[in-house]
């Protein structure tokens with residue numbers, strides 16, 4: 001699995017595609033077949049984000065256990081907010097708060113990811 005955690009490329013690929021699929025699914029009619037399929041694809045990408053993030057985590061977290069732990073949690077919560085938006089809008093429940101939380105956690109995850117030592121270090 002080294003080949004997937006030598007760089008952050010695989011992880012970046014999984015969360016970029018996952019977020020795009022999520023945004024397209026969320027913009028579709030809640031009863032449409034296309035949305036059901038994209039929701040399934042989004043769930044597949046949740047798993048890939050998790051696997052790619054965990055591979056990086058297990059390999060590099062000894063550099064800074066606390067911050068890597070926070071990155072892990074922020075990533076998980078961001079995925080949680082994506083799923084809440086899709087599931088609650090399907091049930092016609094209000095999703096405004098979950099959209100706000102999604103953007104807040106996404107920004108925090110991106111910031112910490114780009115701060116941590118692997119890959120791109122815009123905020124180091």
Ligand code: HEM
Nearest residue numbers: 008015053054056057072075076113114116117118119120
């Ligand atoms: C939607 C969710 C997620 C987003 C948007 C995200 C975003 C990012 C970004 C921007 C980076 C930095 C890449 C680079 O510097 O080249 C990164 C790295 C990383 N992510 Fe995630 N991530 C997410 C989910 C996760 C999850 C669930 C985990 C844990 C299972 C995780 C663990 C890591 C680790 C360990 C790194 C390496 C940190 C470093 O040293 O740069 N991420 N992520």
